[in-house]
Amino acid sequence: MDLDISKMTIAAAADGMRAKDFSSVELTQAVLKAIKEKDTEVKAYLTVDEEGALAGAKEADDRRAAGESGDMLGIPVAMKDIFNVKGQPCTCASKILEGYIAPFDATVTRKLREAGAIPAGRVNMDEFAMGSSTEHSAFQITRNPVALDRVPGGSSGGSAAAVAGGTAIASLGTDTGGSIRSPASYCGCVGLKPSYGRVSRYGVTAFASSLDQVGPIVKNVEDAAILLGAIAGADSHDQTVLDREVPDYRAALAGASLKGLRIGVPKEYFIDGCDPEVMASVRKAIDMCANAGAEVREISLPHTEYAIAVYYICATAEASANLARFDGIRYGFRKVGPEATLQSLYDRSRTDGFGKEVKRRIILGTYVLSSGYYDAYYNRALKARTLIRNDFQKAFESCDVIMTPVAPTAAYKLNSTVNDPLKAYLGDIFTVPANLAGICGISVPCGKTSENLPVGLQLLGPAFGEVELLRAAAACEKEFA
Amino acid sequence: MKYIVSIGLETHVQLKTATKMFCGCNLSTDCPPNTNICPVCMGLPGALPLMNKEAVKLTVMSGLMLGCEISKYSKFDRKNYFYPDMVKNYQISQNTHPLCIGGGVDITANGAPKHIRINHIHLEEDAAKINHYARHSGIDYNRCGTPLMEIVSEPDMSSPDEAMEYLTTLKQILVYAGVSDCNLEDGNMRSDVNISIRPEGQEQLGTKIEIKNMNTFKGIYAALEHEIARQTAVVSAGGVIQQETRRWDADLGETITMRTKENAHDYRYFPEPDLLPVVLDDETIDSWRKLLPELPSQKKDRFVEQYAIPEYDANVLSAQLPVADFFEKTIACGAQPKMVSNWIMTELLRLLGESGKELADIPLTPESFASLLKLLDKKTINMPTAKELFPELFEKGGDPEAMVKERGLGQVSDSGAIEGFAKQVIEANPKVVEDFLGGKGPALQFLVGQIMKLSRGKANPQMAAEVIKKQLGV
Numbered sequence: 001m002d003l004d005i006s007k008m009t010i011a012a013a014a015d016g017m018r019a020k021d022f023s024s025v026e027l028t029q030a031v032l033k034a035i036k037e038k039d040t041e042v043k044a045y046l047t048v049d050e051e052g053a054l055a056g057a058k059e060a061d062d063r064r065a066a067g068e069s070g071d072m073l074g075i076p077v078a079m080k081d082i083f084n085v086k087g088q089p090c091t092c093a094s095k096i097l098e099g100y101i102a103p104f105d106a107t108v109t110r111k112l113r114e115a116g117a118i119p120a121g122r123v124n125m126d127e128f129a130m131g132s133s134t135e136h137s138a139f140q141i142t143r144n145p146v147a148l149d150r151v152p153g154g155s156s157g158g159s160a161a162a163v164a165g166g167t168a169i170a171s172l173g174t175d176t177g178g179s180i181r182s183p184a185s186y187c188g189c190v191g192l193k194p195s196y197g198r199v200s201r202y203g204v205t206a207f208a209s210s211l212d213q214v215g216p217i218v219k220n221v222e223d224a225a226i227l228l229g230a231i232a233g234a235d236s237h238d239q240t241v242l243d244r245e246v247p248d249y250r251a252a253l254a255g256a257s258l259k260g261l262r263i264g265v266p267k268e269y270f271i272d273g274c275d276p277e278v279m280a281s282v283r284k285a286i287d288m289c290a291n292a293g294a295e296v297r298e299i300s301l302p303h304t305e306y307a308i309a310v311y312y313i314c315a316t317a318e319a320s321a322n323l324a325r326f327d328g329i330r331y332g333f334r335k336v337g338p339e340a341t342l343q344s345l346y347d348r349s350r351t352d353g354f355g356k357e358v359k360r361r362i363i364l365g366t367y368v369l370s371s372g373y374y375d376a377y378y379n380r381a382l383k384a385r386t387l388i389r390n391d392f393q394k395a396f397e398s399c400d401v402i403m404t405p406v407a408p409t410a411a412y413k414l415n416s417t418v419n420d421p422l423k424a425y426l427g428d429i430f431t432v433p434a435n436l437a438g439i440c441g442i443s444v445p446c447g448k449t450s451e452n453l454p455v456g457l458q459l460l461g462p463a464f465g466e467v468e469l470l471r472a473a474a475a476c477e478k479e480f481a
Numbered sequence: 482m483k484y485i486v487s488i489g490l491e492t493h494v495q496l497k498t499a500t501k502m503f504c505g506c507n508l509s510t511d512c513p514p515n516t517n518i519c520p521v522c523m524g525l526p527g528a529l530p531l532m533n534k535e536a537v538k539l540t541v542m543s544g545l546m547l548g549c550e551i552s553k554y555s556k557f558d559r560k561n562y563f564y565p566d567m568v569k570n571y572q573i574s575q576n577t578h579p580l581c582i583g584g585g586v587d588i589t590a591n592g593a594p595k596h597i598r599i600n601h602i603h604l605e606e607d608a609a610k611i612n613h614y615a616r617h618s619g620i621d622y623n624r625c626g627t628p629l630m631e632i633v634s635e636p637d638m639s640s641p642d643e644a645m646e647y648l649t650t651l652k653q654i655l656v657y658a659g660v661s662d663c664n665l666e667d668g669n670m671r672s673d674v675n676i677s678i679r680p681e682g683q684e685q686l687g688t689k690i691e692i693k694n695m696n697t698f699k700g701i702y703a704a705l706e707h708e709i710a711r712q713t714a715v716v717s718a719g720g721v722i723q724q725e726t727r728r729w730d731a732d733l734g735e736t737i738t739m740r741t742k743e744n745a746h747d748y749r750y751f752p753e754p755d756l757l758p759v760v761l762d763d764e765t766i767d768s769w770r771k772l773l774p775e776l777p778s779q780k781k782d783r784f785v786e787q788y789a790i791p792e793y794d795a796n797v798l799s800a801q802l803p804v805a806d807f808f809e810k811t812i813a814c815g816a817q818p819k820m821v822s823n824w825i826m827t828e829l830l831r832l833l834g835e836s837g838k839e840l841a842d843i844p845l846t847p848e849s850f851a852s853l854l855k856l857l858d859k860k861t862i863n864m865p866t867a868k869e870l871f872p873e874l875f876e877k878g879g880d881p882e883a884m885v886k887e888r889g890l891g892q893v894s895d896s897g898a899i900e901g902f903a904k905q906v907i908e909a910n911p912k913v914v915e916d917f918l919g920g921k922g923p924a925l926q927f928l929v930g931q932i933m934k935l936s937r938g939k940a941n942p943q944m945a946a947e948v949i950k951k952q953l954g955v
Contacts, residue, residue, distance in 0.1 A: 084527045097526070104520050106527055205526040209754035238529050239757050317751055321559050324570035325524050329620075346563055369561070369749035378751060 003030035006166025010223040011250075013169055014071045017064065024064070024074025024118070027169075028057035031076045031120060035167045042145045044152075044161035044168075046081050047089055048121035056118035063116055071226045071250065073116030078123045078168035080159050083214075084203035085109045085119045092205050093137035094127045096326045096333045096353030106203020107238065108172060108214050108231045115230045123158030123171060127355045128323060129179055129207040131155050132427050135418055136357040143414070144187055146454060150411040153183030159217040160187035170218045170227055174204060176211045177311050178406070178431025181443035184217050185406035185456025188445045190473070191217045192224040195463040196438035197242040199228075200235035206322040208315035209240075211435040221444065221474040225249035228466065247467055256471040258479060259293035264399030268304035269430055274408035281447035281455040282405045285480060289403070292479050299399060301391040304433060306384045308425060311432040312361075313368045313381035320365030326353065360421060389437040392462070401472045402460040404430050406443045410453035430458060439463050442473045446480050482717065484678040486709055487686050488644050489636035492651065493629045494661045495607070495669030496539045501626035502606040503530030503573065510667060514621035522626035524568035529755050536628040537580065537759055539660040540604050541769050543630060544581030546658045546776065547599055547651075551766050555580045557604075557753040562746050565620055566608035574631075576750040579603035580759065586634075586654070587778070588646040597647050598635040605629050630660075636675065636686060641705040648672065648698055653777050657802045665697055672701055677722070678712045687712075688722040692736055694729045704729040708736050780805055788818035797826055803840040804830070807847055814851030817858055824854060828868070832875050844878030853881040865938050866890050890939065899932065899940055903948045906931040918953065925949065 003022060008030075016022050032050055039045050053076055060074035079085060082092050084102035086109070091097040109119055126136040134142045134157025142157050144150040145165030152161040156173025160183035163171050173180045175193035184191025192215045199214040206212060216227035229250060234243040265286060270279060290296045328334035328349025335352050337344040354362070368377035395402060407427055417424040434441040439462055446457035457476065461469030500507055504521035520528040541551050558576040581602035588595050607627035612619045632651065638644045652663045652670060663670040672695065677687035692708060695701045707729075712722055726745070727736040740746075775783065777799050784795035784805075798808045804825065811821045829850075833840065853874060857867045862885055870881060870890070884890070906928055907914055917924035925946060932945040 090526065092526070100526075102527075103525065104528075201527075202529050203527040206755075237531065238755075239531060240755065318754055320749075321561055321569075321571045321751070324561065324563065325526070325568060327563065327565075327570060329565050330523070330568065331525075342565070366749065369751055371747045371749070374749075374751075 003027060004166075005031055005034040005169060008169050009219045010071060010075055010170050010226050011220075013075055014073070014226075017074050018069055024057040024060040025054060027074060028053050028076045028118060028120065031167070031169065035121065038165060039162075039167045041143060041148055042152075042161050042165040042167070043140050043142050044123050044158040044165055045078070046091070046093065046122045046124050046139060046158070049088055052087070053118050053120040056113075056120075060116045060118065068116060070115050072112065072230045074118070075116075075169060076118045076120035077112060077227075078121050078159060078162045078171040079109070079119045080125050080156050080171070080173045081122045082125060082129060082174055082205045083109055083119075083172065084205070085122075088119070088122060090122075090205065091139075092128045093125045093139055094326075094354065094358070095138040096349070098138075098333055100332050102203075104203060107200035107235045109203060111231050111233075112172075117230065121162075121168075123162050123168075125158055126155035126179075127358050128205070128319070129155040129174055129176055129212075130319070130357050130361050132178065132182055132424055133412075133414075133417060134158060134161075134183070135414065136355055138355055141414065144411045146188060147411060147451070150413055150453070151186065153186035153407075153411060155179040155183075156191075156217060157183045160184050160189050160191065163187070163189045163217055163219060170216060170223055172214060172227070172231070173217045174207075174212055174214050175431075175435065176207050176213075176315060177435050178428045180215045180217055181406050181431050181441055181456065181458060182428070184443040185445075185454065185458075186411035188454030189217050189219060189443075190221055190224050190445070190477075191215065191443040191456075192228060192466075192470075193434060193441045194228060194232065194466060195440040196435075197240055198232050198244075198440070198464065198466065200231075200233075200238040200241050202235055202237035206318075208318040209322060210318060211311075211315055213435070221442070221470055221477050222250060222253060224442065224473075225253055225470050228470075242464070244464060249466060249470055252467045253471060253474045256474040256478075257293070258289050258472070258475045261289070261294040261401060261472055261475070262399040263289055263294050263296045264299035264395055264402045265296060266299050266301045266304065266395070266402060266404060268301050269404040274405065275410060275449070277449040278405055278408065278410055278455050281449070282403075282457055285446035285457045285476070286403050288479050289476060292475070297399065299395050299402070301388075301395060301433065303384065303387045303391050307388055307433045307436060308429055310381045310384045310388065311428065311436060312364065312425060313377050314385060314436070316361045316365030317369050317378050318365070320362050320369065323354075323358065323362055326350065328353070357421070385436050388433055392433070392437045392439055392460075396462040396465075400461075400468055404458045404460070406430060406456035406458040410449050410451070410455055434460055437463075440466050440469050442469055444473050444476050444480070446476070483681040484713055484716065485681055485683075486639050487636040487677050487679070488638040488641075488705060489675045490632075490634045490638070490644060490647065490672050491675070492632045492634075492648070492670065492672045493607075494543075494632065494655060494663060495667075496536050496628040496630055497659065497661050498533055498535045498539065498628050500533060500535075502533050502536055502604075502628040503626055506626065508627060510623075512623060514619065514623060517623040518625065522568070523622060530573060530753075532756055532759070533628055536604060536630075537761075538769055539628075540580050540602060540630045541761070541766060542658050542773060543632075543655060543660050544584060544602050545766075545770050545773055546654050547581075547584040547586060547602070547632075549581035549584030549599060549602060551761065552578060552580055552582060553761050554578060554758055556758040557756045558750045559753050560605075561749040564608070565618075566611050566625075568609070568622065568625055572605060572608065573753055573756070574605035575603035578758075586647055586650050588643060588650050590640075590643050590646065595637075595643070597637045597643070600633045600635050602630055602632050605631060636677065636689075641702045641709070644674070644705060645698060645702055648701070653800065657774050657777055659774070668696070671696065674701060674705060676705060676708050676712070678709065678716065680716075687716075688724050690722065690724070691726045692729055693726060693739065696731075700729060700731055703731075703734065704736055707734065711736065774802065784808075788812065788822070790819055790822045794819075794822040794826060797830075798822060801840075807840055807850075810847035811851045811854070814848050816851035816854040820854050820858060821851075824850075824871075828871050829875075832872065843875055845875050846878065849874055849878060849881055856881055856885060860941055861885065862890055863939070863942060865933075898936070899945055899948045900952070902932045902935045902940065903945065903952050905935065907949070907952060914953065918955070
C-alpha cells in the first residue's frame with residue numbers, strides 16, 4: 001500500500017484505520033519510508049526508533065482489534081528532541097546531552113501512549129529551544145522544505161519541517177516565545193500554543209518554566225484540536241497545570257463560522273520595519289474575515305513595545321537556573337582540564353558542551369539576576385509582564401480573538417541571523433507577548449509571498465479560550481482555502 | 482576593655498515527613514547510597530517538584546509552637562550556586578516570603594528569664610551528602626530533597642551558654658511538637674552561627690562572622706568560645722574584624738577562613754516558577770493549631786497545679802514528652818502522683834540511663850507500672866519487693882499482681898504469723914532486747930530486720946515493729 005504522508009492528516013489516518021483501509025503498522029511503515037526517502041535534504045529528524053515505532057504500531061493495531069477506536073490510536077507523532085520518551089535519546093539538540101537516554105516518560109508522552117499514538121522519531125530544534133531558526137542545533141541544520149535555502153523557523157523547526165516536508169503526520173513542539181507558531185508559519189503548517197497551565201510540562205526539558213508550553217504542529221486546525229485534546233489536562237506531576245476539564249476540541253469545531261466574530265487588530269503589531277508582503281498578506285486575510293461577517297476593530301496593546309525586553313530578561317533568568325544542572329557531574333558531556341579541579345570540570349564541560357546562543361542566554365540571565373541588577377532588570381521585567389498581561393485582559397473584554405502577523409518576515413535565508421542575535425530576537429516580537437501573558441495562540445497559513453513563501457496569521461485567544469480560538473482558526477482556514 | 486557578644490543561630494531541622502520535600506521518595510536513612518532517588522530529587526531534565534503538604538504543616542506547627550506569625554501567602558525561590566551536592570545547582574528555598582515570621586524562644590540565662598527572638602522560619606530542600614576519601618569523593622544523593630526547616634534567630638544570645646540554652650529549649654519544643662526527631666547523630670538538627678563582638682557601651686553591633694560545619698552542640702559551644710577569644714584578641718590588639726564566613730575545624734579546635742566578603746556567594750534568588758505559592762486560610766491554620774501539644778513549660782506548670790508535685794519533679798518529668806506522657810498515663814491507671822513521680826525520677830530514669838534505652842523501646846507499660854505502685858501503696862507488697870520486681874518489669878514487662886501471687890511475694894500482714902516471728906526473734910536476741918528496753922532506738926530496727934529475714938522479706942515492717950513493742954510491753 002502506498003500512503004502519501006505529505007497529505008495525510010490525523011483525522012484522515014484515523015478514518016482510514018477505522019475503515020480498515022490500512023493498519024497502523026502500514027501507516028507507520030509509510031512514515032518510516034518517507035523519512036528515509038525524503039528527509040535526506042531537509043534533515044528534520046535527529047533519530048528514528050524504527051523498531052520501537054513498529055512495535056508501537058502493532059500494539060495500536062491490537063488495541064483496535066480489541067475494540068478501541070480513538071482519534072490518536074495508531075498515529076505516529078514526531079517528537080521535538082526536548083520531550084522525555086523512556087528509552088529514547090533526549091538531547092535538546094545539545095552536545096551537553098549527547099548520549100543521554102531518557103529514563104522516564106514525559107506526561108505528554110504518557111498521554112500519547114495511552115491514546116495509542118506512537119512517539120516515532122525525534123526531530124531537530126534550536127539547542128534547548130533557544131533560537132528561531134533551528135540553526136542553533138549542535139547536530140545538524142534543518143532546511144525549510146518549502147525553500148531549501150531557507151530556515152524552517154524555530155525553535156521547533158524540526159517539527160514543522162517534518163510535517164511540511166511530508167515525513168510526519170503530526171508533531172509535538174514547545175513554545176516559549178513563539179517556537180511553535182513561528183516555524184509553523186515559516187513552513188506553512190498550523191501551530192498551536194496552548195494557554196499556560198493547559199498542558200503538563202513534566203518531562204519536557206525546561207527552558208523558561210513560566211513560559212514553556214507544549215503544543216501541536218500539524219497540517220490543519222482539526223488535527224491541532226485532536227492532538228491538543230490528547231495531551232491537555234491536569235497532571236499530578238505538574239502543579240502549574242490547572243485542573244480544568246478538557247473539552248472535546250474536535251467536536252467543538254462543528255459549525256465554526258466567522259459571522260459575528262469580534263476580531264481585535266492591535267495597532268502596535270503593524271509597524272515599520274516588517275516585510276511589506278507579509279503585512280499585506282495578513283491584512284488581506286483579516287479583510288477576508290471581515291467580508292465573511294466578522295466585526296473587525298482596531299485595538300491597542302500599549303505595552304507591546306516592552307515585550308521583547310521583558311521576554312529576554314524573564315526567559316534567560318529562568319534558563320540560567322534551569323540549565324545549571326548540566327554540569328558534567330552526573331550525566332551528559334564532561335570535560336576535565338589539566339587543572340583537574342572541580343571548577344575546571346564545570347568550566348570546560350559547560351564551555352564546550354553548550355553552543356554559543358545558549359551560553360549567551362545563560363550569561364544574560366545570570367546578569368539580570370545578579371545582586372545590584374535584580375531590581376533594575378528582573379524585578380522591573382516582572383512588573384512590565386503584569387502590564388502586558390493586563391493589556392490582553394482588557395483587550396479581550398471587547399473582542400473574541402486578536403489577529404496579528406506571526407512574524408515580521410517570511411522564512412529567511414540560512415545564515416542570515418546567526419551572527420546578529422538582536423535581529424533574530426526581534427523576529428519574536430509578535431509571538432512573545434502571548435507567552436508572557438499566558439494566553440493561547442495559533443498560527444494559520446494565510447497566504448504566500450511573491451517568492452512563494454508561506455505567511456502565517458496569528459490568532460490569539462484568552463487563557464483557556466482554546467475552544468473559541470480553534471473555532472475561529474478553523475473558520476479562517478476554510479475562508480482562506 | 483569589656484566586650485559584648487552577640488550570637489545568632491540558623492538552625493536546620495529535618496522534618497518528620499514520610500516522603501521528601503518535592504517527590505515521593507521516602508525518608509529512610511539506612512539504604513545503600515544512591516538507591517533512594519528518583520528523577521525529581523535527582524533534578525533530571527524535565528522533572529518538576531511537587532509540594533509536600535505535610536512539610537508545610539509541620540513547619541507551620543513549629544511556628545505556632547514558637548509564637549510566630551504564620552504567613553497566609555508564602556512562596557518558594559531558587560537559590561543558585563554550583564556544588565556537586567546540589568543536583569540542579571540551585572536549591573529550592575524561601576527567600577522573600579517565608580512560612581513563619583517572628584516568634585521566639587524563652588530561655589533561662591544566669592537564672593533569669595530571657596526571650597530570644599526568631600526572625601523567621603522557612604522551608605527548603607536538603608542537599609546530598611558528600612563523603613571524602615583519600616583519593617576521591619563520593620556523593621550520596623539519598624539525602625537530596627529531604628525537607629528542612631530553617632529557624633533563623635536574631636543575634637540575641639550573649640554567651641555560648643545562652644546559645645546552648647536556646648538550642649536545648651528549641652530541640653525540646655520541636656521534639657514535643659513531633660515535627661522532628663532533632664537527632665544530632667543523624668544530622669537532623671544542624672546549626673550555623675553568626676557572632677560579633679562590640680565594646681561595652683557601643684549600641685551598634687560589631688561586624689558579623691558566620692561559622693559553619695559544627696555537627697554537635699558541643700562543637701557549637703567550642704566554636705563560639707574559640708571565636709569570641711579570637712575576635713577579642715584581634716580587636717584588643719587594635720585590629721578590625723572583616724566580614725567573612727569561617728569553618729569550624731573540630732580536629733584543630735579552631736575556626737578557619739572559608740570565604741571572605743569579596744568571595745561571598747551571589748545566590749541570585751528568584752521566584753521558583755515550578756511551584757505555586759502556598760496560600761493558607763485561617764481554617765487550615767486553626768486545624769493545625771489544634772494538633773499542637775502543650776509547651777514543656779506549660780506542662781510543668783500544669784503538673785504542679787494538677788498533681789500537687791514539687792516544681793523540681795514537674796521540671797524533670799516535663800523535660801521529655803515520652804516521660805511526661807508515661808507519668809500521666811500511670812496516674813490515669815490509678816497510681817498516686819507523688820509516688821509515680823518519685824519512682825520515675827529514681828528507678829525508671831536510672832534504668833533508662835544505664836541501659837541507654839528509650840521509653841518507647843521497653844516493655845514496661847503504664848498499666849503494669851501503676852499496678853506495681855498500687856500493690857505497694859496498699860501494702861500488699863513492701864518496698865524491697867517492689868524494688869526487686871521493678872527491674873524485671875523494665876526488662877520483660879508483665880503483670881505485677883500475677884507475679885506477686887505466683888511467687889508468694891505478698892507482704893505478710895497476718896498478725897498471727899508476725900507474732901510467731903517476733904517471739905522467735907525476742908528469744909534469740911536477749912542482748913538487743915535489753916538495749917532496746919534501755920532506750921537505744923536502732924535496736925528496734927535490728928529486731929524488725931530479723932523478722933523480715935525470717936519472713937523472707939515479706940513481713941509488713943511497720944506491723945513487725947508494732948508487734949515487737951507490744952510483746953515487750955512498750
